Amino acid sequence: MTLLSLIVVLLLEQVRPVRPSHAVELWVDQRLRQVMSSEAPTLRSAWVSWVLIVGGTALASMLLVRLLGALHPVLEFAATAGLLYLTMGFRRFSHWFNEIQAALRADDLLGARALLRRWVDEARADHVARAAAEQGDASSVARESIRLALVAAQRHVFGVIFWFVLLPGPAGALGYWLSGRLLQVWVREESVPSEGVEGEEPFDEQALAMPNAFARVASTAYRWVDYLPVRVTAVIFAVVGNFEDSISMWRARAAAAPESVDDTDRILLASGAGAMGYRLSIPDAPAGFSGLDDESSYEPVITEPELREADVNTLDTAVGLVWRAIVMWFFMVLLFYFGRWLG
DSSP: OOHHHHHHHHHHHHHOOOOTOOOEEEEHHHHHHHHSSOOOHHHHHHHHHHHHIIIHHHHHHHHHHHHHHHHHHHHHHHHOOOOOHHHTHHOOOHHHHHHHHHHTTTTHHHHHHEEEEEEEHHHHHHHHHHHHHOOHHHHHHHHHHHHHHHHHHHIIIIHHHHHHHHTTTTHHHHHHHHHHHHIIIIIHHHOOSSSSSSSOOOHHHHHHHHOOOOHHHHHHHHHHHHHHHHHHHHHHHHHHHHHHHHHHHHHHHHHHHOOOOOOHHHHHHHHHHHTTTTTOOSSSGGGSSOOOEEEEEEESSSSOOOOOOOOOOHHHHHHHHHHHHHHHHHHHHHHHHHHHHHH
C-alpha cells in the first residue's frame, strides 16, 4: 500500500499540484512561530520542542493511520495518500524553474531576474541567490536557479520518499516535512531578512554564525534527519550523471569543509555539479549562509574536475538529472519492496 500511495500521489501531483504556501503549511508555520516566541530559548527547551513537534506528530499520524486501517483498508490508503500529498511535491518549485528557463531562452534577463527574486523570497534563500536575482548575468541566474531547484528537489521529493519508505505509514514523510518547516521558520526566516525596506537591519554574516537556540536545534536536527537521504541522492546523481566528476567534487568539497561541518546542501550540490559538469555555488558552512565558493579565497584540498559555467542550456541538463534521479529512486523503492516480499 505504501508503494501504491507513492505512485498515486506523484501522478496526482502532476495533474493537480499542491499550491505553495497552502493553508495547512501557513497554519503550521504560524504555530511554529508561536512556539519560538513563547519562551526564552535554551538548548534544552528547544530540543524538547523539536522532539515533541516532529516526533509527536509523526507518532500521532502513524497511530491514526493504523486506527483507520483497522476500520477499513480504503480509509488507511486515503489517509496515507492524503498526508503524503500535503508533504510532497515536485510541482511546488518547478514552475519557478520553468518560467525562468523560458525567460532566459527569450533573452529576457530582467524577467528572469524578477522571477528568481520571487523564488528567492519564497524559499528564503541566501544572499548569493539574492545577488544573482538583483544584478546577475544570465549565467548567474541559471546557476542559482539550478542550485535552488536541486535543494528543493531534495527537500520536497527525494528526502520525503526516503523517509516515507523507511518508516511505517506517512510518519516518516510527515516528520521529514516538519523538520524542513522548522528549518525554514526557526532558521531561514530569522537569518535572512528581506532587503530594500526602510529601517530594515542589514544582512549580517556575523549574526548568522550565532543563531539562537531554536535556530541551532532546527539546523542541527535537520542535518541529522537528512544525513542518509542526501547521501543516497548524491550517490544517485553520480550514478545517473558523470560518476567520476561527481565523486571527485563530493570528495573535494568534503575535504575542504571543516570537520565539524556536515552540511547537506554542500554534499548535494557538489555531487550534482560534478554529475552535470557545470559549476554551482556550493556552501562550505552550515545552512548555506556563508562560505559559498569564491575563487579569490577558496582553495580546494583535493583537485576538483574542470567544470563549465552555467548557461540557459544547463537548465535542460539539470531537468534531465532530476528526472533520471526520480526514476532511479523508484527503481530502488521497487527493489526494496521486492526484497521484503522475498523475505
